[in-house]
Amino acid sequence: MALNEWSILLIYIGAFFLWRVLFAYFYLRNKFDADGNGTIDPDEISFLKDTRDMPVVVERPNYYSMSIQTNIRTFVRSMLHSFCYGSLVVFAMNLSMAKVTEDTSYTYLIAVYMVQMACMFMCAFPTNGIHVVTNNPVHVLYYGFGFIPLAFLWSQPDHKYFIAIAALWTLAVTMVSRTIALPNYPKPKMLTKIYKLNRTTGEWKLASVPPGTNLLGIQNIDEENKDDGPPEVATDGAEAAAASSFDYLFATACAFPTYEILHVQISSSLAIGILTALVTNHVAREFGIGSNLLLAISVLAAAVVSMIEQCIGPFGCTENKMHRRVLAKFWPMTTAVLSAALGAATASSQVGPRGLSEASAATYWISVGSLIAAIGITFVQALLAKLGQQCLLDKNVG
Secondary structure (H helix, E strand, O other), X not given: OOOOHHHHHHHHHHHHHHHHHHHHHHHHHHHHOOOOOOOOOHHHXXXXXXXXXXXXXXXXXOOOOEEEEEHHHHHHHXXXXXXXXXXXXXXXXXXXXXXXXXXXXXXXXXXXXHHHHHHHHHHHOOOHHHHHHOOHHHHHHHHXXXXXXXXXXXXXXXXXXXXXXXXXXXXXXXXXHHHHHOOOOOOHHHOOOEEEEEOOOOEEEEEXXXXXXXXXXXXOOOHHHOOOOOOXXXXXXXXXXXXXXXXXXXXXXXXXXXXXXXXXXXXHHHHHHHHHHHHHHHHHHOOOOOHHHHHHHHHHHHHHHHXXXXXXXXXXXXXXXHHHHHOHHHOHHHHXXXXXXXXXXXXXXXXXXXXXXXXXXXXXXXXXXXXXXXXXXXXXXXXXXXXXXXXXXXXXXX
């Protein structure tokens, strides 16, 4: 007798809970909390040990150098980064599962789990530093954006709300397992250098360093403030009350490897292209526009939106100027516009159930080819990031 949708969902809920919680308790906690004191100490985090004494470069850093990114850009770009990975998984599932099975009672659960695995992949490789600095609650929100594209999944169960139940349960269990494996996780200031904007000069001053940092040779990026004295050595206490939320988001930056800043630039631009194409498609289809013209409109619209976003700088002129300096060697405008156009091409035929059934052969293969290229980019990023992590470990910065 075949299992019904409720039975399959309950099996997933129970199996996923047991697997994640038991794995976190019996393996991950011992791995991360090496001294068993119930707290993740900064020295137990390899990212800090590898990057603590590395110089930070803002003006045209190399790919494997350390540079900075504001908290607001890190937050927004990371959410779009996660959305991008979730979208690529869902789009790939739409194409592959349609060829394998028509049984919708469990295929959505495969998609949910694959999105979860993609989020773990992006944290382990392309953006490991951002992953390490992010606390548990924000990290779950970060994963949550990866599940939003499940709304575009073609193979939906009869009870469509089962997708939401499965996604929310997966996020809840992820939060529980992270809390078990990473108890009392340290604040960002304990894990990386913190820079603050000098509003008078428009430059960025080193404000604090993680404990154990070698202060000899560390200088402020802002040369006009190089005689202000050594930066504060971070402690695990509360943040200063005078620091407003606005300043924390827009006038505070964390140090990350340059390649991670570039990776979220590319993937968030892919996400901007995907979102632009989805909106364009929904509007244009109301006017009966054919798939070939629709593809061209979507790609052009995504390129324009990305160009405007890069020119205007949604986080302020000073922040945008700094970001362009950081990615100056990597053609940030060109990279963003091309990535957005590629993202639009992947999504142009993914709107609605079996969206590709209405597409012409040209649109179909352009969409499939773009999806393969986008997925390929994520794997190239992962490979380069892995090499970068080894580079950081060896202190071999170009």
